[in-house]
Amino acid sequence: MSAQTPVCQLLQRQDMDYRDWLWVAPPRDTWLEAGQGRLLSADHSILEAWREQGRPVHSALDSDLGSPPGAVLFWPKTHALGEWWLLKLCQDLPEGTPLQVVGENQGGIKRVLKVLAALGLGCRKLDSARRCSLFDTKLRRVGIDPELAWTRFEAQELTLISHPGVFGHGKLDEGTQLLLEALPELLPKGDCRVLDMGCGDGVIAAWLARRGARVSAVDSNLFAVEATRRTLATNRLEGRALSSDVYSALNDERFDVIVSNPPFHQERSIDYGPAARLIEQAPAHLEKGGRLVLVANTFLPYADRLEAAFGSFRVIADDRRFRVYEVQKN
Structure with a gap:
């Protein structure tokens, strides 16, 4: 071979x-x-x-x-x-x-x-x-x-634990910042189950958990899963973090909201595969009326995929570099 x-x-x-x-x-x-x-x-x-x-x-x-x-x-x-x-x-x-x-x-x-x-x-x-x-x-x-490679930094009034193998190591990504600014208006009132897809250092998971959401966080990168676990523990927040190839570890679980800053790089190559599966399979993992909220670089071709999977989409925020999309399951 x-x-x-x-x-x-x-x-x-x-x-x-x-x-x-x-x-x-x-x-x-x-x-x-x-x-x-x-x-x-x-x-x-x-x-x-x-x-x-x-x-x-x-x-x-x-x-x-x-x-x-x-x-x-x-x-x-x-x-x-x-x-x-x-x-x-x-x-x-x-x-x-x-x-x-x-x-x-x-x-x-x-x-x-x-x-x-x-x-x-x-x-x-x-x-x-x-x-x-x-x-x-x-x-x-x-x-x-x-072990000294694990570092900590402050963002969003949280202490985040990071590793060189994690996306955005040691800083808050600008796209994630825009996503977090848009999220408060989109979260259901009261108890809700939220999935952080591609959890990275755990900033989104911790931000959600601090607001009372029942958080599940997944990533295909084991460094990211461990970073999220450490971030949640450091901030004394509840939540679970799992290694998963998109939804593979979740079986038939459903959520009220799925939130993501999906990756599109595999080393130096562009790879739309994980983001495409995130969007296409999202309806099967959302409750009726549930939302998918994701942020992406404006040049990435996600609008057509969102429309194909959900029938329509809304742009919640756009700073010319990043765009926050929201779609809802009927």
Whole structure:
């Protein structure tokens, strides 16, 4: 089977026995999923795809990773997240474990040389092709706890907990700000069940919980789910946070309101898939008269999808960069 992504195509041509190696934060690629080795990922959909193949997996938040013969780290576009992965591997894998780091040149893989040097890890370049590069090193104890990557900041009179792997790390996104300004007029009076779809650092979930809503929050990113749990706990608020591929973890649950600032990037590529499923499947998860409220960049083509799923929509707020849409189930 041939690899599909450039980084995996580079790995496939190596004269290496990757049997039982640990694949860390890889993309979706059937060459990996049908091969050998174990997965370490923070992506719910990738973890589920490997489980469906009967492959062994570890969550990004697991600490018991065993003693694999080696590991391959797929360098993310967010360098601070790549550094967190390096610290985690140095902490949780045996000293001396071979590590390869692979990534696209446009994604900043060449910066890995400086990062590894700063950690005192020697490095050599193994190969380059398909506009990707592959580096080789060995793990050692570095004395920096990856837990230090979790940070806190203040916004909306809340203390928010964030991680480099979470959207908008360390600040309140402008689109989310516009959404929160529009929400008070749209929430039902009294008791209501609200779903925060794509919960990020938990600012929307916490904002809703503080106003008395019964909040469920979901995200496909395990760092986001953990950040939301920590944000709710830090602010002494009630709510649940689940890892989910859009609605997959919710079965047939229904809500009075679904609120979202949906993602549209997958690494450096635009991906409308999750947002499309959020909109198309929303009627099945809303009570009669329930609302879907979402914010999006003005250039994103969501109006047609909202009209197709609900028959009509309203624009509640528009600051020329972001637009808040509201639709109601009849």
